[in-house]
Amino acid sequence: MTPYDIAPPQERSGARPDSHREPLVDGFGRTVRYLRVSVTDRCDLRCVYCMAEHMVFLPKAEVLSLEELDRIASAFVALGTRKLRLTGGEPLVRKGVMGLVRRLARHLRTGALEELTLTTNGTRLSEFASDLAAAGVRRINVSIDTLNPELFAKITRGGNLVKVLAGVAAARDAGLRIKINTVALAHGNAAEIPDLIRWAHGQGMDLTLIETMPMGEVEADRTDQFLSLDRVRRELASYWTLRDIPLSTGGPARYVEIAETGGRLGFITPLSHNFCEACNRVRLTCTGTLHTCLGREDASDLRAVIRSGADDAGLAQAIRAAVDAKPKGHDFHIGRGLGPAVARHMSTTGG
Numbered sequence: 001m002t003p004y005d006i007a008p009p010q011e012r013s014g015a016r017p018d019s020h021r022e023p024l025v026d027g028f029g030r031t032v033r034y035l036r037v038s039v040t041d042r043c044d045l046r047c048v049y050c051m052a053e054h055m056v057f058l059p060k061a062e063v064l065s066l067e068e069l070d071r072i073a074s075a076f077v078a079l080g081t082r083k084l085r086l087t088g089g090e091p092l093v094r095k096g097v098m099g100l101v102r103r104l105a106r107h108l109r110t111g112a113l114e115e116l117t118l119t120t121n122g123t124r125l126s127e128f129a130s131d132l133a134a135a136g137v138r139r140i141n142v143s144i145d146t147l148n149p150e151l152f153a154k155i156t157r158g159g160n161l162v163k164v165l166a167g168v169a170a171a172r173d174a175g176l177r178i179k180i181n182t183v184a185l186a187h188g189n190a191a192e193i194p195d196l197i198r199w200a201h202g203q204g205m206d207l208t209l210i211e212t213m214p215m216g217e218v219e220a221d222r223t224d225q226f227l228s229l230d231r232v233r234r235e236l237a238s239y240w241t242l243r244d245i246p247l248s249t250g251g252p253a254r255y256v257e258i259a260e261t262g263g264r265l266g267f268i269t270p271l272s273h274n275f276c277e278a279c280n281r282v283r284l285t286c287t288g289t290l291h292t293c294l295g296r297e298d299a300s301d302l303r304a305v306i307r308s309g310a311d312d313a314g315l316a317q318a319i320r321a322a323v324d325a326k327p328k329g330h331d332f333h334i335g336r337g338l339g340p341a342v343a344r345h346m347s348t349t350g351g
């Protein structure tokens with residue numbers, strides 16, 4: 001069964017809630033096989049679209065220990081999750097994160113897990129790349145919005161591009177495959193996008209463009225930041241040959257191949273288009289809250305479940321109940337005077 005198949009009615013929505021073997025299927029028949037885990041809400045950067053300048057971070061007591069993160073993520077693996085992505089905040093600033101990566105990698109060795117990966121801003125990749133590769137990580141996503149050092153420092157509020165590019169080089173040397181993530185910003189990096197694409201493709205890396213999503217309060221007006229990727233695509237197509245390709249990760253990105261650069265470009269367009277019908281993923285925050293939709297306020301408190309002493313069957317049941325209630329889709333809108341669609345920041349949810 002592919003992740004998009006609709007389960008037969010008798011297997012739908014918690015028909016056998018205590019089974020450990022049935023895959024996780026939501027109330028709309030979508031099989032959930034992908035978990036993103038935000039291991040920390042903290043970060044060494046403050047990207048203007050992601051965080052407020054003076055963020056208030058969570059008290060440490062609210063954050064799950066690495067053992068608790070391992071327990072919940074492993075419960076998902078036991079329920080058929082095939083792909084785990086560690087994210088944040090910045091996952092590589094969490095103390096002891098390599099210990100978590102090594103623990104989770106046991107599921108790769110048993111074959112239960114297909115892929116263990118992470119999304120990082122790259123600032124600490126030089127330090128971690130070879131350990132990640134040795135642990136069994138094969139590919140990572142690195143977020144870079146511009147190759148202009150001054151603009152990079154402005155968008156990230158103080159980030160050092162040289163350090164990030166050194167991290168990318170270290171990851172390549174360690175044999176990790178890299179995809180670059182770039183948030184498209186109307187008055188930020190719009191003019192930089194072709195250069196970024198040329199650079200990434202020149203080194204054999206795919207690049208995915210992302211529309212800004214209205215998550216959490218930031219200083220900037222989202223309407224000013226927003227750049228429609230339909231527009232970017234039209235502009236790129238005026239001088240490059242873009243060919244749609246059927247590559248699908250079960251995620252929201254749609255891909256084209258660019259004949260002139262020989263590389264792949266993804267578009268994540270939650271505002272211009274909504275691809276929720278094929279969504280196969282859910283997100284766990286570093287406090288153990290499960291969000292089954294990026295753009296909705298739905299939340300299930302798995303920390304309360306494990307801290308109340310639930311056994312593995314109880315945890316599995318709580319996960320099934322949460323996934324069963326996964327909303328049909330998000331409803332992002334950006335407009336003047338409109339607040340964020342959800343109050344939590346992307347750095348809390350885990351982008």
Ligand code: SAM
Pocket residue numbers: 043049050087088089090091119120121141142143181182183210211212213214215346347350351
């Ligand atoms: N710190 C890591 C990084 O930057 O890659 C991982 C966490 S970050 C929240 C994950 C991704 O979410 C990044 O690619 C970032 O650019 C993106 N992101 C953050 N806030 C966003 C927003 N409001 N809209 C769209 N993408 C956002």
Ligand code: SF4
Pocket residue numbers: 043044045046047050051088089090121143347
């Ligand atoms: Fe940090 Fe990533 Fe958010 Fe930038 S996008 S502030 S690097 S969590």
